[in-house]
Amino acid sequence: MSYETIEYSVDAGAATLTLNRPKALNSFNAQMHEEVRAAIKAAERDENVRCLLITGAGRGFCAGQDLSDRNVAPGAEAPDLGESIEKNYNPLIRKLKSLEMPVVCAVNGVAAGAGANLALACDIVLAARSASFIQAFCKIGLLPDSGGTWHLPRVVGHARAMGLAMLGDKLPAEQAEAWGMIWKVVDDEALADEAGALARHLATQPTKGLSLIKRAINASWHNDLDDQLDLERDLQRVAGRTDDYREGVAAFMDKRDPDFQGK
Numbered sequence: 270m271s272y273e274t275i276e277y278s279v280d281a282g283a284a285t286l287t288l289n290r291p292k293a294l295n296s297f298n299a300q301m302h303e304e305v306r307a308a309i310k311a312a313e314r315d316e317n318v319r320c321l322l323i324t325g326a327g328r329g330f331c332a333g334q335d336l337s338d339r340n341v342a343p344g345a346e347a348p349d350l351g352e353s354i355e356k357n358y359n360p361l362i363r364k365l366k367s368l369e370m371p372v373v374c375a376v377n378g379v380a381a382g383a384g385a386n387l388a389l390a391c392d393i394v395l396a397a398r399s400a401s402f403i404q405a406f407c408k409i410g411l412l413p414d415s416g417g418t419w420h421l422p423r424v425v426g427h428a429r430a431m432g433l434a435m436l437g438d439k440l441p442a443e444q445a446e447a448w449g450m451i452w453k454v455v456d457d458e459a460l461a462d463e464a465g466a467l468a469r470h471l472a473t474q475p476t477k478g479l480s481l482i483k484r485a486i487n488a489s490w491h492n493d494l495d496d497q498l499d500l501e502r503d504l505q506r507v508a509g510r511t512d513d514y515r516e517g518v519a520a521f522m523d524k525r526d527p528d529f530q531g532k
Contacts, residue, residue, distance in 0.1 A: 333382025
């Protein structure tokens with residue numbers, strides 16, 4: 270498939286999806302949603318892809334929804350924003366959370382609105398030192414969507430989530446790291462190289478095991494301890510039957526580097 274609003278490539282087992290509407294700060298329109306879905310599906314179907322990296326072109330990561338698609342003339346019928354969320358944003362967030370491979374996000378500039386919450390839905394988030402996160406919804410009379418009201422209180426706590434959502438203040442990347450919202454801040458000029466290296470590293474690791482880690486940690490938000498212990502038992506049973514587990518043990522015993530195949 271040819272793409273106009275994104276770029277998609279695969280290198281050494283890592284697929285890179287670059288949001289590519291830089292003049293609009295990579296904000297989402299209908300075409301971008303369609304192309305992002307197609308690219309993620311391509312990564313999911315490609316046996317050689319074992320990690321997905323998401324980033325943005327130009328000076329911003331993603332400004333959320335392109336509001337030029339939503340401009341309503343006075344007296345005209347208001348758009349059904351819930352329909353757009355149900356059709357586009359919710360499936361995207363659900364897919365990223367359930368994708369059976371690590372998803373790395375490299376936030377190269379402002380991540381606003383749904384763009385900020387797209388980043389929070391990824392597994393490991395790196396951000397350029399100049400990047401920032403803005404829950405901009407309150408500025409136009411909306412509430413955080415794309416999982417924002419779910420992720421924010423869990424990663425930064427109730428009080429900070431309320432402040433971010435109700436004030437819409439810009440949160441610098443270094444503060445997001447200090448609050449535990451993201452994994453790591455790196456210098457701007459090093460972001461692309463470090464994110465690419467991380468994605469390629471993860472693509473050499475035991476993919477099935479990583480997907481089970483992702484599944485277990487995501488489930489822990491709504492499980493009690495007994496349920497989580499049972500889930501760990503069940504998933505460890507699955508992990509112990511993978512080829513990669515056998516290879517990991519053999520490599521440890523042989524005192525050599527493992528050669529994981531993601532199976």
